Amino acid sequence: MRVVLQRVAGASVTVNGGEARAIGPGLVLLVGIKDTDTLDLAPKLAEKCAHLRIFADEEGKLNRSAAELGYSALVVSNFTLYANTKKGKRPSFIAAAKPPLAVDAYELFLAELEKQGLKEVKHGEFGADMRVSLVNDGPVTILLDTDEW
Numbered sequence: 001m002r003v004v005l006q007r008v009a010g011a012s013v014t015v016n017g018g019e020a021r022a023i024g025p026g027l028v029l030l031v032g033i034k035d036t037d038t039l040d041l042a043p044k045l046a047e048k049c050a051h052l053r054i055f056a057d058e059e060g061k062l063n064r065s066a067a068e069l070g071y072s073a074l075v076v077s078n079f080t081l082y083a084n085t086k087k088g089k090r091p092s093f094i095a096a097a098k099p100p101l102a103v104d105a106y107e108l109f110l111a112e113l114e115k116q117g118l119k120e121v122k123h124g125e126f127g128a129d130m131r132v133s134l135v136n137d138g139p140v141t142i143l144l145d146t147d148e149w
Helices: 041-051 101-114
Strands: 002-015 020-022 024-032 062-064 070-076 119-122 129-145
Touching: 002 041, 002 070, 020 070, 020 119, 024 041, 024 101, 041 101, 041 129, 070 101, 070 129, 101 129
Parallel strands: 024 070, 070 119
Antiparallel strands: 002 020, 002 024, 002 129
């Protein structure tokens, strides 16, 4: 699994042109699932995202987590995180997981993230047309890849 984690002052997602699902300070998590991933990765990745110390403490050091501060998370499924651009100019997405694995892993990730002490977890919908808006804070953007663990 891969997550592009961004520290934000605020963010929102609209799904299929619907009403915005918005958060205040916290995290935007773009989540991709690989065809060889297993469901046991989701709880570990959710815990890592919620407790990664990327927010400043009283001394200005990155020493506090979103969960510790009571911040929120906005989660968006993103199969394009597994784009292969080695050949040609058109990316291949063959390594991205397909349903049911992709849906099951995404939903398990959401459920596990809900258990991590965040203020709230809002999310898009798997496979939907989504528009994401965010105000990057820092900016702090980190790539987490379970293949590197």
